[in-house]
Amino acid sequence: MLVLLALPALLASPVWLMAVVLKLLSAALPGRRPDWAMDLLRWCAVMAAVAAVGLYLIGLGAVDVAAHESASGTDSAPSPSCRDIPPDVRRHLAGYRPSYLPLGFDCVLDDGTTFSSSALYTWLNGLVAACGLGAAALMVAWGFATERRARAVSPAVPPAPRP
Structure with a gap:
């Protein structure tokens, strides 16, 4: 069932990559908009979040396939x-024991200990976390930059005196 979510994410990966390359080229070439830095910051945050979700869906599909093969x-x-x-x-x-959060597929031994079946899940978990944290950091940076720009544009109004 989860493979049905992973396949569109896997097929959308090249489109996502082309969009990222084209956006970075448009930001680097002359003739860009005056607010290109803010737009690029917001866009990168969204693309990092999309990457995190896409990688997680691909990982869910991989765990589901491994569990289905084993059952x-x-x-x-x-x-x-x-x-x-x-x-x-x-x-x-x-x-065996599939894990969907964090992603993993562990082989269970007769003494109860587990043995990781693949390092793929370690890499996927790390990439999902890095993209998610990167998206959060970029959104916070975008919020700070928006606030700073708003304060720079509006004149500082002193507080009204108390009666």
């Missing part, structure tokens, strides 16, 4: 995602 079919035991672990550890496999 169905004649070749599902041991889990296909857990077959790459060392043979001495593979003998102690007892099951």
Whole structure:
């Protein structure tokens, strides 16, 4: 089910990349608008948020595919995602545990410990967090810059005296 969300995110990735490149080129070339810096800051914040959501959806799809492969079919035991672990550890496999927040697919050993099936999820979690925090930081910077610009345009009005 979650794969249906991941496929559009995966297919939209090249379009997102082209939009980012074109926007950065339009900001670097002469003839840009006078408020190009504020526009670029806001646009980068939105694109970072879109990247975080897209990467998370792709990760959800990857976890869902791994869980589906492990739950169905004649070749599902041991889990296909857990077959790459060392043979001495593979003998102690007892099951698997998908995780959707944070993204991950862990192989559970018979003593209850877990063994990560892939470093892909570590990278995806890091990229989602970096894009999300970057989007938040850019939005805060845009808010501060907007406030600073508004204060610079309006003259300072002294407070009215108290009667």
